Amino acid sequence: MPDTWGHKLAEPLFERLTVIGCGLIGSSLLRVARRNNLARTLVAADISQAVCERVAELTLADEATCDLAGAVAGSDLVILCVPVGANENVARSIGQALAAGAIVSDVGSVKSAVMASLTPHMPAGTHLIPAHPVAGTEHSGPDAGFATLFLNRWCILTPPPGADEIAIKKLSDFWTAAGSNVEVMTSEHHDLVLAITSHVPHLIAYNIVGTAADLELVTQSEVIKFSAGGFRDFTRIAASDPTMWRDVFLNNKEAVLEILGRFTEDLSALQRMIRWGDGDGLFNLFTRTRNIRRSI
Numbered sequence: 001m002p003d004t005w006g007h008k009l010a011e012p013l014f015e016r017l018t019v020i021g022c023g024l025i026g027s028s029l030l031r032v033a034r035r036n037n038l039a040r041t042l043v044a045a046d047i048s049q050a051v052c053e054r055v056a057e058l059t060l061a062d063e064a065t066c067d068l069a070g071a072v073a074g075s076d077l078v079i080l081c082v083p084v085g086a087n088e089n090v091a092r093s094i095g096q097a098l099a100a101g102a103i104v105s106d107v108g109s110v111k112s113a114v115m116a117s118l119t120p121h122m123p124a125g126t127h128l129i130p131a132h133p134v135a136g137t138e139h140s141g142p143d144a145g146f147a148t149l150f151l152n153r154w155c156i157l158t159p160p161p162g163a164d165e166i167a168i169k170k171l172s173d174f175w176t177a178a179g180s181n182v183e184v185m186t187s188e189h190h191d192l193v194l195a196i197t198s199h200v201p202h203l204i205a206y207n208i209v210g211t212a213a214d215l216e217l218v219t220q221s222e223v224i225k226f227s228a229g230g231f232r233d234f235t236r237i238a239a240s241d242p243t244m245w246r247d248v249f250l251n252n253k254e255a256v257l258e259i260l261g262r263f264t265e266d267l268s269a270l271q272r273m274i275r276w277g278d279g280d281g282l283f284n285l286f287t288r289t290r291n292i293r294r295s296i
């Protein structure tokens with residue numbers, strides 16, 4: 001039975017887990033893996049010496065190293081937790097060092113592009129099962145992580161066609177034991193769903209905060225002073241990590257542009273309603289959206 005932290009296992013699911021990239025997501029994974037006994041040995045790897053030193057200080061893993069290839073040797077689960085655009089370089093560094101039978105996964109917010117960049121570097125006999133925990137905050141780095149980040153949140157697995165069923169089940173069990181609810185879908189479907197539920201909302205937040213910053217008629221101090229009127233939530237979202245979000249938009253281009261096209265059409269319709277004083281149109285839309293919120 002899951003306790004309030006997910007499942008604490010009597011026996012670890014994996015012998016040796018390597019997490020590459022020990023920021024918000026990677027360090028949260030290490031914390032919950034230790035807390036819930038998900039793997040016997042935890043190895044942390046990061047390109048940054050300072051991050052490795054901090055991981056060691058926080059005792060998040062049994063080993064912390066900048067040697068990515070050395071870190072994956074002998075691991076039966078390797079999870080890449082780096083910005084989406086860094087996955088290919090990491091895969092190139094670790095490919096030859098991966099153990100036969102290892103499950104290789106990631107946590108990237110975009111799935112088709114990550115799958116395309118990882119696949120060529122996976123040796124025969126390893127199992128690539130990409131994943132995306134739909135959980136996060138606007139903070140970064142190893143100090144920002146916490147063990148309950150994934151609790152009661154969705155984790156979406158996007159195994160390629162023909163992926164090993166046992167490997168899928170084992171990774172699914174891992175995320176369930178970390179406290180998540182697991183769903184499986186294709187990478188293309190994932191990218192479309194996340195474009196509307198996460199990527200375009202972030203873009204809107206970045207845009208509106210940028211617009212407010214550029215307004216000359218409203219001073220910066222007024223923006224901050226009166227931000228409770230809806231703007232505050234946008235500023236929180238727009239404080240999200242610039243590297244991560246740059247990579248999301250560069251790597252989920254098609255789905256984001258598709259959703260943005262629809263969004264701008266709907267925005268133009270709203271603009272018309274306001275211009276022509278169509279109160280009924282506005283009221284009907286706002287009633288429909290309020291019902292959606294209530295059903296959530």
Ligand code: NAP
Binds near residue numbers: 132
């Ligand atoms: P983060 O806190 O910035 O951590 C990323 C870590 O990866 C940093 O320590 C970074 O080191 C390291 N790194 C960068 N390039 C590397 C490389 N080539 N080799 C090894 N390590 C490298 O980022 P995060 O928020 O955890 O995001 C990581 C992944 O999770 C992204 O793919 C993102 O799409 C996904 N994700 C994020 C969220 C969220 O809300 N944040 C939610 C779900 C999924 P430096 O600091 O030195 O660059």
